[in-house]
Amino acid sequence: MPKKSAQAGATPQGTPPFPDNIKDSAQQIWLAGLGAFTKAQEEGSKVFDALVQEGQALQRKTQAAAEAKLAEATHKISAMASDLEATATGQWDKLETIFEDRVAKALHRLGVPTASALEALAAQVEKLSKEVEKLGTEPAPRAAAKTRSAKPAAKRKSAPKTPSPSGRGRG
Numbered sequence: 768m769p770k771k772s773a774q775a776g777a778t779p780q781g782t783p784p785f786p787d788n789i790k791d792s793a794q795q796i797w798l799a800g801l802g803a804f805t806k807a808q809e810e811g812s813k814v815f816d817a818l819v820q821e822g823q824a825l826q827r828k829t830q831a832a833a834e835a836k837l838a839e840a841t842h843k844i845s846a847m848a849s850d851l852e853a854t855a856t857g858q859w860d861k862l863e864t865i866f867e868d869r870v871a872k873a874l875h876r877l878g879v880p881t882a883s884a885l886e887a888l889a890a891q892v893e894k895l896s897k898e899v900e901k902l903g904t905e906p907a908p909r910a911a912a913k914t915r916s917a918k919p920a921a922k923r924k925s926a927p928k929t930p931s932p933s934g935r936g937r938g
Contacts, residue, residue, distance in 0.1 A: 871881070880888070 874881075
């Protein structure tokens with residue numbers, strides 16, 4: 768703002784023309800405000816569009832960062848779940864082994880045969896069944912000859928009866 772010298776606009780009494788300075792300053796402020804308003808109107812939509820674009824860019828960055836954090840959290844939770852599952856499975860396996868051992872001991876105390884003992888017994892029964900079938904399919908005369916050739920049991924000789932001191936015989 769250009770200032771007027773005090774002497775140029777001075778009154779004969781030596782006082783500056785105060786109202787004119789205020790009027791000029793107010794006029795200039797008013798014109799600057801109108802200029803700013805006009806400029807804001809002209810470029811306001813451009814500024815608004817620029818702000819919208821900056822907001823969209825910031826939203827994309829924020830969304831990408833949030834998705835990255837979510838993926839990281841999901842990965843960590845999946846890893847923790849896998850670890851927990853492995854631990855739980857190991858604990859169940861231990862519990863199952865302890866249970867099986869205790870049941871086997873209880874069955875052993877009760878005299879119940881084990882599965883391997885039953886399998887061996889089944890194999891032996893199978894073998895004996897086959898041998899019995901073979902014996903059943905042999906010709907009959909041969910089987911009869913075996914029974915005839917067997918020696919009859921010898922008769923026991925009876926001891927002679929001797930009188931007992933009581934006077935009676937052994938009986």
